[in-house]
Amino acid sequence: MNLEFLKSNRFWAGVVGSLSAVLIAPDFTTNPWFVSLGKFLGLLASVFIGIRTVDRLGEKIGKK
Numbered sequence: 001m002n003l004e005f006l007k008s009n010r011f012w013a014g015v016v017g018s019l020s021a022v023l024i025a026p027d028f029t030t031n032p033w034f035v036s037l038g039k040f041l042g043l044l045a046s047v048f049i050g051i052r053t054v055d056r057l058g059e060k061i062g063k064k
Contacts, residue, residue: 010049017045 005011022028023038 010052013045013048013052017042017049020045 020038020040020042023034023041028034
């Protein structure tokens with residue numbers, strides 16, 4: 001079983017993004033602090049994944 005993906009920063013950013021979805025869910029809590037934290041973590045994870053994906057694309061295009 002290949003578990004190399006566990007070393008990926010983008011994988012862990014995805015885990016944080018998923019956690020943020022749980023914090024935002026109305027069934028989880030109505031505490032506005034948790035909702036704000038969830039939105040912040042989701043935005044941060046999305047930005048990280050987006051920037052890293054564009055960087056990898058640039059690296060692959062640059063090698064050709």
